Amino acid sequence: MxxxxxxxxxxxxxxxxxxxxxxxxxxxxxxxxxxxxxxxxxxxxxxxxxxxxxxxxxxxxxxxxxxxxxxxxxLVFVSQSEMHHLVALSMPAIQRAMRNELAESLAVPIYKTWGDRDAEKRLAIMGIRTLYVALSDGAKIDVFRRDNEGVVSTEQVVAASEISNEKWQKLKEALRERLDANGFAAEDALFERVCLIDDFTASGATLIRKDDNGPWKGKIPTFCGQNADRIGNFLTADCCIHVHHYLASSRATGLATASVQQYRAAVDTFRFALTFSAVLSEQIVxxxxxxxDLVLLLKDxxxxxxxxxxxxxxxxxxxxxxxxxxxxxxxxxxxxxxxxxATSGSRHKPPTHRMTPLFARKKRHADHG
Structure with a gap:
């Protein structure tokens, strides 16, 4: 038209x-x-x-x-260029979290880690021993890798969160090579940080949740459950699961942070860190x-x-x-x-108002029941 x-x-x-x-x-x-x-x-x-x-x-x-x-x-429309900008902001946020963690371990203010030879060496090792894993196809992991060329090796990036033993072995061998090439031959070829990357979290429930007295569910518990037995062989004993999102709602950051703290107390296997490139204001909700008139529109x-x-x-x-x-x-x-x-279906008779979408959604799940 x-x-x-x-x-x-x-x-x-x-x-x-x-x-x-x-x-x-x-x-x-x-x-x-x-x-x-x-x-x-x-x-x-x-x-x-x-x-x-x-x-x-x-x-x-x-x-x-x-x-x-x-x-x-x-309406808040996040364009492709804006999302790619959030991808570019990811590594500074991730590295800031690493530096904060190091400062806490040394019991010094974060500014004192800059220019300190031992601190910079420790950060370099931490960077080499970090694995970056895409949690979904929305993670733009290819864009992330290209944006961080020279900082992140291709062998440090994994496109899917389900990692086979064979793949872990290849990752470990490549890690050994990187440590040796950078003068850190004395360091164990074990990943001390696994950074799980995704594009957007709105509720935090897909990431981690616990319903009543049921088991922990979500991408974090699933990844941790699949890889707990790899501690000592591929992962360090104090390995940090670092979850980074390019964009998040204010609600999701609060709920996910609280849930991760509860989960860590329950399982006591990994350490955790959560970072975000940007957080949407609660005022847009x-x-x-x-x-x-808007509330009536949504409901009517x-x-x-x-x-x-x-x-x-x-x-x-x-x-x-x-x-x-x-x-x-x-x-x-x-x-x-x-x-x-939303696009109306045909399961309700007599038919209610038939919803016509402005931006039709592609469903991730299919409901067969």
Whole structure:
């Protein structure tokens, strides 16, 4: 659809006068060109304007202003270039955590570790004996490796978190070579830090959780459980599991930090560290305390047919009620409010409102029950 035709149709749907339309189209042209047209979840040939008109059209005329205002004032769209910038910020955050840890072990302020020969040597060894592991295909581990060429060896980067014994052996052999080549032949070829990397955490639940009296679940307990018996052979006895996300919600950072502390007390196998390139402000979260017209919009145009065993019930604020207005360039998190990403199914009869997404989500799980 041509942009000028889309704008005319949008103006008719929104009942904008010429002055308002001119103002809104200037903003839309900027955002569509810079961000929205580059969403990778669109079907071939589809672009933002087509989706926006279809999305706005699902609302009653009286509710369209609130819907558009949500996009205009609340939507947080993370573009590919912005995500890659967050990837570039990762190594400084990771190295800062390493330096903080060293300063604590030496009982000195962190600034005293700079220029100290023994401290710098210890940091160099720590850097060599760190393994970087992607937790998902969203981890952009290829971008991370290229951004840190010369700092991180190719043999220090693993593209998947399930690592076979054969792969561990190859990683250990490469570590031995790096230590020898850098003058650290006396150091054991054991990894003292495993840095688990991912792009985004919204609730922290996928990372680590414990329901009532059940077992610990999530990516951290899974990785630790799979590799606990590798301590002493491939990992040092005091190995640190360092989890880094490029982006996180404020809620996720708090919950994940508290859960990791509880998990460490329960298992007492690894040490843990959590870092983030950027943390979204709590102020962006949509909840019952948000503007009344927005809250009504989210609930009135909600269709229970989108629910499945993974999402749960009443997820107009998204999975685990995170209430995020966030869209990532490659997909929309299910922790974001449902009107952004949900597509109605056909399981509820008589049919409720059929939800049309603005940024259709690619599901990670398929619900067969």
């Amino acid at each position: 041509k942009a000028h035709l889309a704008m005319r149709l949008l103006a008719d749907l929104m009942d904008w006068d010429e002055t308002r339309a001119t103002e809104e189209f200037a903003w839309l042209r900027l955002m569509v060109t810079a961000k929205y047209d580059h969403y990778q979840g669109y079907s071939p040939g589809s672009r933002f304007y087509v989706n926006l008109i279809s999305w706005i059209g699902q609302f009653r005329p009286a509710d369209r202003a609130a819907a558009y205002a949500f996009v205009r004032k609340h 949509v909840s019952d305390d948000s503007a009344a 145009y909600y269709d229970p047919s989108i629910q499945d065993k993974h999402l749960g019930a009443d997820v107009w604020y998204g999975y685990r009620q995170c209430g995020l207005p966030v869209v990532l360039y490659h997909n929309t998190p299910n922790n974001s409010v449902a009107i952004l990403w």
